[in-house]
Amino acid sequence: MVQARRQPQRTCLGCRQVKDKAQLMRFVCSPDGEILADLKGRLPGRGAYLCNNRDCIEAAVSKKQFDRTFRQVCQPVTGAQLVEGIAQILLAHLASLLGMARKSAKFVAGSNAVLDALNRKGLLAVIVLARDISPQIGEKVRRKAEYQKIVTTKLFNKAELGRILGRAERSVVGLPDGKLADAFLDDLLRYQDISGES
Ligand SMILES: [Zn+2]
Structure with missing residues (x-):
């Protein structure tokens, strides 16, 4: 019997829901601290994951979740700028x-x-x-x-x-x-x- 392969799961930084990685957007922090959307999922480094919506992005920015995930102080950016x-x-x-x-x-x-x-x-x-x-x-x-x-x-x-x-x-x-x-x-x-x- 073939077992259904489990999709890798990640937690959204905004709403904290656990979802299939493929359903979430990946972000990385560049060496100079810039938060980059990695829509193709190919950029190196630790990734932060978010639902594909404004509310989750705004929540992550206002709660400073990016800094926490990347373990560094990222360049300041607003949710609106990321969106x-x-x-x-x-x-x-x-x-x-x-x-x-x-x-x-x-x-x-x-x-x-x-x-x-x-x-x-x-x-x-x-x-x-x-x-x-x-x-x-x-x-x-x-x-x-x-x-x-x-x-x-x-x-x-x-x-x-x-x-x-x-x-x-x-x-x-x-x-x-x-x-x-x-x-x-x-x-x-x-x-x-x-x-x-x-
Ligand atoms: Zn979310």
């Missing part, structure tokens, strides 16, 4: 995943093309609407996507989306079902948890 830094890292991940979609030509861009793609069931897995998309078009895409249970999110503006995709302004981008979309959705959920956006 902002993590949100920026995740946004950069999301942009680079869209850039990968561009390189492999695995994306649908532009409102008409995305609306067309939405007529074919099961083609798209996630849709990014530019923050400055016209409300009517955004709503039209969102409704149609919702009907197919496809995730829609507002990220970047039209100019940024265009630049990431190597094109002129784009108001909508769809990613087809697949590994890239899965990776995008993973980071998107983390971004939404930490930024409080939806």
Whole structure:
């Protein structure tokens, strides 16, 4: 009989709940005392673990839990600064995943093309609407996507989306079902948890 392998467990510095390590964010302290979010879990040194949310980060900072865990006085930082830094890292991940979609030509861009793609069931897995998309078009895409249970999110503006995709302004981008979309959705959920956006 194969035994289920137990996931390594860690305690969140904020709420003190014990969770699977994979569910928590890792932080390390750099040699000069800077607290760094180690989202890929690859930085050396002792790690501190936190739930992927503002409250736990704020609690850890206000109770000086980082200093205790790292056994040194870390550079002062506010919870808001840590949250902002993590949100920026995740946004950069999301942009680079869209850039990968561009390189492999695995994306649908532009409102008409995305609306067309939405007529074919099961083609798209996630849709990014530019923050400055016209409300009517955004709503039209969102409704149609919702009907197919496809995730829609507002990220970047039209100019940024265009630049990431190597094109002129784009108001909508769809990613087809697949590994890239899965990776995008993973980071998107983390971004939404930490930024409080939806
Ligand atoms: Zn927590």
